[in-house]
Amino acid sequence: MRRAINWVLMLAALAGAFALYAIKYDARRLEAKMQAQERALEKAENDVTILMAERAHLARPERLEPLARSLGLAPMTGGQFLRIESSPSPLVGEGRGGGDRRTSAAGIPPTPNPNPSPHRVEDAPSARWGGEPRQ
């Protein structure tokens, strides 16, 4: 009886030792994995910073201006502004409650805008530029 208990205890001690060994190495492995991931995260963060700096460097106006000019572009001038009412574009009035200049595809005349805003043109640039509305 005593002998059997001793065997059981010895086996239990062996199993315990083995389990401890396994857990220890598992923890070590996880630790190494965590460290690797932390390093990867740090590297990714650094890469993002460098890429953002590079993007800003490539998009600097000093570099873009000659490139744009070589494509035939030039800075905007006052003469290029147009009132939206005077534009022949078919987009005029779409979704802006100002569909007074277009006839729908079915040939139904659109509803006239009861309150045409005299300053409608000014909404567009402010929205586009993200600036404050004109005073």
Added chain:
Amino acid sequence: MTAAASITRSSGGRIAGSAKPRLQLRALVVLCCVLAVFATITGRLLWLALKSGPELKVTLAEPLARSWSRPDIVDRHGRLLATDVAVHSLYADPQLILDLDEVVEKLGATLPGLDTAELRKSLSDRSRRFAWVARGLSPRQAQRVHDLGLPGVAFRAELKRAYPLGALAGHLIGTVNVDNKGIAGIERMLDETSHVEAVQGPGRTLRSPVRLTIDIGVQHALAEELKQAVSRYAATAAAGVVLEAASGRIVAAVSLPQSDPARPADWLDPARADRLMSGTYELGSIFKTLTIAMALDSGAADLDKTYDVRRSLTAGPYTITDPHPLGRPLSVRDIFLHSSNVGAGMMALEAGAERQRAFLARLGLLEPARIEAGPMAPPQLPKQWGRAETITIGYGHGLSVAPLQFAAAFASLVNGGSKVVPTFLAESGSKTEREGVVSAATSARLREILRLNVTNTAGTGRRAEAEAYRVGGKTGTAEMPGRGGYQEKVVISSFIGAFPMDAPRYVTLVSLFEPQTGEGPGNHITAGLNAAPATARIIERIAPLLGILPRRIETRALETAPFDAPPAAQ
């Protein structure tokens, strides 16, 4: 039987009696051994703890590993102006170096610009365990050094400030030293306001970026136009600023030649000093705007009041005359349009030194000013403020101020009269009640004559008119003081303006230093012929970026539009 039993008992007793002390002895020996082992372990631990302590401490708190993590700097639209990147820095442990000559020779060949004599000197000291070789290497350079396989040299990653836009906005961003610590401009302000954090190695701390009021597009347009003006009019330097008239937020600030934040040596070069903030100048006739504002605001004059400017003004040994006298009395309006020195001097005299001084103080022109990029150069006041000084300050001589400080004072005059404090930080545009410096009526009359100075054919600023953006402003050609008095051909020509003039949103100041020529025939160097047309070009270029519409569009001038609008369906 009894005897045998007694023998057995006695022998058993003898046996038991001799084994007991032996066992005790054995146990004692084992116990002593175990104790000795434990004592050895304890002693060793104590020895390690006491002896190795200081060494460990040195390794952890080594100041050389320290770097400063800084927040990113972005413009008003969030475009990146400055950021921290991790770089490799090369150091050496002189004790571990086997062949000093080989190390110095190979590193010198791999890293151009390395001071090999200095390196040899620092690595020769074998008592040292640490010496920097080169800081902030590019990944490619670091790889090349790594490939040399030199014993005793190693890398340490640390943070380095990167400025992707180069010298654009360099003056106001400032610069950092080799340890990533701010030494000028906004960078220095970040250190002073504890926006930076000490870190070990290349670890960046997460901080929200610092947003400036600068718009990179406008800044670039201003810099480009100023560069063209410098070459067109053969000037030595130029400065320009664009600020919001109501809030004082600076949209663009350029001083040429520029300073590159990546080259801290630029900050030691006096030729590259920031002329907007760190220099004070007598700005000349643009000061007449202030003199007239003072006269209008005090009620001493209105725009139609006339002054007899035919006779010259005398102040002590000096006689003040107009360069192009008209030979008739001039109204305040004409004094402004023709930029009459005598007229402005008379108006200043009429107000008197005390009132003039109080008015300029109210505009903040007599006190040293401070902005986020550092303290501005303090104004240079006359030693005594007598009759002569009152007259000369009336037309812009005798009082030197930083151009940015003047631009802010001008903005206060045209925005309806509320005081403007210039700022570079987007969040600091205070919404608090602002001090009034002049009445709204005075501001309106000033706007009227400023606009007239550009639209009238006799106005000195007529060349500043920019394609329907309603520019208004004043020219100023100030002779620069030199050895033995003012130099006639060495001038600062400036144009202070605002647009659109009916409700000014932006104020511009353009100053050209020592221009040699101007527009039109003859090499005239007056501001109306160089600074004014330069301002027109700048405004034509930046107004669309700032969302200002030309008058033609704003007034619904449909008939002038290139396309005929189809009749609205009624």
